[in-house]
Amino acid sequence: MRISELASATGVEIETIRYYEKEALLPAPARLDNGYRAYTAQHLERLSFIRHCRALDIPLADIRRLVGFMVQPVDDCGDINHLIDDQIARVRARLKSMRALEKQLTKLRAQCDEEHAGRDCGILHELVAAAHGEACACHSAKPLPEAST
Known part of the structure; x- marks a missing residue:
């Protein structure tokens, strides 16, 4: 083909x-x-x-290893188990990160519970505050880097 x-x-x-x-x-x-x-x-x-x-x-690096096991099927499969265990750990870490992100977005969404003009939007105010290095509903304050002149 x-x-x-x-x-x-x-x-x-x-x-x-x-x-x-x-x-x-x-x-x-x-x-x-x-x-x-x-x-x-x-x-x-x-x-x-x-x-x-x-x-x-x-x-892809792990897929390469799996392909190697396909080519040499008599090798012990313990490494395959470890490879999949490592992938499960990566997925769990991403899930934890995504849950934290969901909480942050939920806190941010709670800042505006009705429709009104953009200038009065609590979400926008929070995002602008964060852009200025101030604390917002979803993050603590972080100082902005000094602007070079």
Whole structure:
């Protein structure tokens, strides 16, 4: 199959496929006489694997390690478990960060509970105060850096 067909079958952009080839995540395909790449079912399977890993937000370096385990399936899978444990820890850290962000936005949203002119908007006042280094509903005050002249 050609690269456009592989892209269509997997939902992966052509430039991304080329990038994965360059990074050796996807083996280089054979070339036809006309210079076109000729992808096989193995390329489709590998690219689908990579796409699924990316959907799980697994970094490319870790995907490379997982591909290595696919190539050497007799190796102990303990490292795979550690890799996924590390990914779970990254996801949990992001969730914690997102919950904190949600709380900040909720506090900010509470500053304006009705519609009125922008000049009277509590949210805008809080955001402007923060831009001036003052405390706002969602952050403590931070001094602004000195302007250089």
